[in-house]
Amino acid sequence: MLKVTAGRWTLFLGTSMKKCNNCRELKPLKEFTQSKRVPSGYTTICKVCTCTRQYEWREHNRDKTRSAVRRYNEKHKDRVLAKCALYRATSPQYKITTKNNNDKRTKSGYKKAWTATHRANKIKATPKWANLEKIKHIYKGCPKGWHVDHVIPLRGRNVCGLHVETNLQYLPAHDNMSKSNKFN
Numbered sequence: 001m002l003k004v005t006a007g008r009w010t011l012f013l014g015t016s017m018k019k020c021n022n023c024r025e026l027k028p029l030k031e032f033t034q035s036k037r038v039p040s041g042y043t044t045i046c047k048v049c050t051c052t053r054q055y056e057w058r059e060h061n062r063d064k065t066r067s068a069v070r071r072y073n074e075k076h077k078d079r080v081l082a083k084c085a086l087y088r089a090t091s092p093q094y095k096i097t098t099k100n101n102n103d104k105r106t107k108s109g110y111k112k113a114w115t116a117t118h119r120a121n122k123i124k125a126t127p128k129w130a131n132l133e134k135i136k137h138i139y140k141g142c143p144k145g146w147h148v149d150h151v152i153p154l155r156g157r158n159v160c161g162l163h164v165e166t167n168l169q170y171l172p173a174h175d176n177m178s179k180s181n182k183f184n
């Protein structure tokens with residue numbers, strides 16, 4: 001590899017390497033964006049540095065970024081709407097989200113009613129001797145994606161459990177929802 005320095009330009013002859021002006025690392029040419037503005041034909045800073053800089057700029061200028069997106073969406077309304085329609089029609093993730101949103105369990109009214117009833121049941125099922133501090137601690141320590149479950153359900157078919165610390169356990173959210181008020 002031959003290194004030629006002329007003024008502020010450094011050329012590496014017989015190689016496809018280039019030095020990034022930002023991170024100062026020697027990188028292969030494919031790590032740089034092609035640009036007609038500079039004599040070398042490639043941007044002076046590497047793709048990684050370009051991305052980092054852009055990201056930082058957007059973080060510091062959130063309002064500008066937001067209004068730019070809004071302007072773009074308004075100017076290219078048809079294109080954006082078509083893209084959204086395509087996403088709705090083809091994305092598997094979109095189908096899952098819509099299905100979940102339409103599921104009666106997650107419809108807000110149903111959910112609110114269920115939460116309210118459950119809260120009332122908990123109050124009714126809490127004896128005077130229950131250790132409220134311990135119960136609070138159990139609810140606070142519940143890992144993400146898990147539910148606090150009543151081992152013996154508060155309103156079971158055959159038995160009714162109490163809202164006390166010894167009747168509580170952690171259960172994965174999915175298992176808890178399929179358990180309902182069954183107790184085996």
Ligand SMILES: [Zn+2]
Pocket residue numbers: 020021022023024025045046047048049
């Ligand atoms: Zn770089």
